[in-house]
Amino acid sequence: MRIDIEDLHVAYAGRTVVAGAHLVAAEGEITGLVGPNGSGKSTLLRAVYRHLRPTAGRVLLAGTDLRELSPVRSARHVAALPQERGSDFELSVREVVAMGRTPYKRAFAGEDAADRDIVSRALADVGMDAHAGRRFTALSGGERQRVLLARAFAQDPDVLVLDEPTNHLDIRHQVDLLALLRSQRRTTLVSLHDLNAAASVCDRLHVLHAGAVVASGPPRDVLTPELMAEVFGVRAVVVDHPLTGDALIAFDHRAPASPQAPVSGSRPATVRCVR
Numbered sequence: 001m002r003i004d005i006e007d008l009h010v011a012y013a014g015r016t017v018v019a020g021a022h023l024v025a026a027e028g029e030i031t032g033l034v035g036p037n038g039s040g041k042s043t044l045l046r047a048v049y050r051h052l053r054p055t056a057g058r059v060l061l062a063g064t065d066l067r068e069l070s071p072v073r074s075a076r077h078v079a080a081l082p083q084e085r086g087s088d089f090e091l092s093v094r095e096v097v098a099m100g101r102t103p104y105k106r107a108f109a110g111e112d113a114a115d116r117d118i119v120s121r122a123l124a125d126v127g128m129d130a131h132a133g134r135r136f137t138a139l140s141g142g143e144r145q146r147v148l149l150a151r152a153f154a155q156d157p158d159v160l161v162l163d164e165p166t167n168h169l170d171i172r173h174q175v176d177l178l179a180l181l182r183s184q185r186r187t188t189l190v191s192l193h194d195l196n197a198a199a200s201v202c203d204r205l206h207v208l209h210a211g212a213v214v215a216s217g218p219p220r221d222v223l224t225p226e227l228m229a230e231v232f233g234v235r236a237v238v239v240d241h242p243l244t245g246d247a248l249i250a251f252d253h254r255a256p257a258s259p260q261a262p263v264s265g266s267r268p269a270t271v272r273c274v275r
């Protein structure tokens with residue numbers, strides 16, 4: 001199922017932080033959302049997984065406004081890894097992952113064999129099967145992250161919405177997770193800070209800046225040195241990755257592109273939208 005975001009506006013207490021965003025997450029593709037701190041990535045994703053109500057515009061799931069679906073019906077289609085990584089579950093790891101089956105259960109119905117299989121597979125997919133009996137609150141940040149991803153997988157959604165899923169993960173678990181997302185071929189909308197990870201895993205990228213989408217397209221078309229300077233305020237060159245051939249962004253970690261960071265409320269003048 002595809003997601004269409006049309007003229008989306010989202011505000012906190014009257015302050016608009018996503019202003020007229022348009023983007024498509026195509027069926028079966030990995031669509032990446034990148035942008036500086038505070039550019040509105042999490043806010044946009046919160047509107048997609050219905051944590052926030054847009055002040056204007058729409059989020060369409062296969063052509064239907066998400067708001068027309070009941071919360072249970074939309075939870076069967078869209079699962080999220082939010083940035084709020086619930087630390088207050090006094091539950092075992094397995095119980096947290098089993099919460100992903102809730103949209104399919106009648107009130108007070110227990111797990112059946114199919115649910116147990118799905119939960120076990122989700123735990124194995126994130127490499128947390130050996131920890132199934134542990135208390136969620138006793139896990140490390142990266143382990144919690146993987147359990148919450150397993151909960152999203154257990155929801156068996158058509159669309160995955162992932163806010164910084166590689167946060168806290170060591171490099172091997174980052175690589176495993178990104179490979180898993182690619183192999184699933186599910187419609188995935190994912191925010192990522194690591195632009196090299198985004199370049200290698202995403203079919204298309206959308207760059208958010210000051211609440212607006214300022215560039216969209218295949219990673220190699222979008223992640224240019226000019227965009228890196230104007231949107232992120234850093235110097236970089238883009239080369240071919242010697243192992244994979246993907247775009248590899250080599251940053252100058254010694255000096256920014258300009259003495260001051262880009263002002264978060266102002267949009268770059270010259271970034272070109274690639275469609």
Ligand SMILES: Nc1ncnc2c1ncn2[C@@H]1O[C@H](COP(=O)(O)OP(=O)(O)OP(=O)(O)O)[C@@H](O)[C@H]1O
Pocket residue numbers: 012017035036037038039040041042043044
């Ligand atoms: N719960 C909130 N209440 C009020 N303002 C908020 C809230 N959450 C975020 N904001 C503000 O909205 C703007 C966009 O924040 P958002 O978290 O969407 O950005 P982001 O691109 O995900 O940032 P980051 O890369 O730092 O995670 C920021 O100015 C932020 O301060």
